[in-house]
Amino acid sequence: MNIRKDILFTILIVFISVNATCQNQEGSVSGSDIKIEKKKKKKKIRLPNIDLSHWKVTLPVANQEGKPVEISPPEILNFASIDVAKPYMYIDSTKGAIVFHAMPTASKTRNTKFTRSELREQMKPGDNNVNWTFADGAYMRGKIAMETSTRASNGKYHRTIIMQIHGRLTNEQRDLIGADDNNAPPILKIYWDNGKIRIKTKVLKNLSATDTEILHEDAWGNDEGFNFKEEVGFRKFTIEVKVSEGKMVIVLNGNEFKVYENIHMKKWGVFENYFKAGNYFQTRDNGAFSKVRFYELEVKH
Secondary structure, three states, rough: OOHHHHHHHHHHHHHHHHHHHHHHHHHHHHHHHHHHHHHHOOOOOOOEEOOOOOEEEEEEEOOOOOOOOOOOOHHHHHHHHOOOOOOOEEEEEOOOOOEEEEEEOOOOOOOOOOOOEEEOOOOOOOOOOOOOOOOOOOOEEEEEEEEOOOOOOOOOOOEEEEEEEEEEEOOOHHHHHHOOOOEEEEEEEEEEEEEEEEEEEEEOOOOOOOOOOHOOOEEEEEEEEEEEEEEEOOOOOOEEEEEEEOOEEEEEOOOEEEEEEOOOHHHHOOEEEEEEEEEEEEEOOOOOOEEEEEEEEEEEE
16 A cells, blocks of 8 residues: 555656646746747737739839839839849838838939929820820828928928829820920929928919910919918828819818819819829928838729
């Protein structure tokens, strides 16, 4: 009986010892696993909700001809693996955004002194000749944040254009007025301006101008501009642009609205248009740069 008790006691001691050893081993491993798992969760990959199949991008770097590099569909769908694009348009997988990085360089687009890392809408992928009018209607929505921006000598942050509606002459209109390209003025510019959202649009200088006369770029001037009250700073914000015949509405964060419904909008109906979005940097100060995050970008027609 005593021998049996001794054997049972010995087995119990061995069992407790082995179990404790296992628990210690499991504890050390599982604790490490938990830390690794937590790190994995912190580094979770997030992708932006943006379909680039109807956009081309212009980058602030020159090609062999000295013109800004452009990447159109379908190549733009693989922009993350295109070396020339990597410094200026890339995915921030921790934020779930596409970052557009711009700074002054020698490579600028025609009719401007500024550079850009900016998307241009292409209703027909790869083709600039298919666009829309106000009568057709259009809608663009973006969820955006300024990541970083340098300051000017006056202490204010350098501003950049984050969205546009750009006018375009048809080939027939271009030939009618003897223009050397299809460029027309932008009816809408939306700025990130020292932490606030500012809107600029165009006004017709002479309301009696004919339909042919208003096709000329110098027929249009700049309005005085409009600032939304909310200061977005470096936080996320949402911008919506709604266009219909003779009317344009811009909405900030679903709370503030700016409505343009006037003779200038009606006259603008003569032009074709396309959306732009990204970082059109508005300075040539040495060492200046900005980075804009786009988390979402949606267009409807």
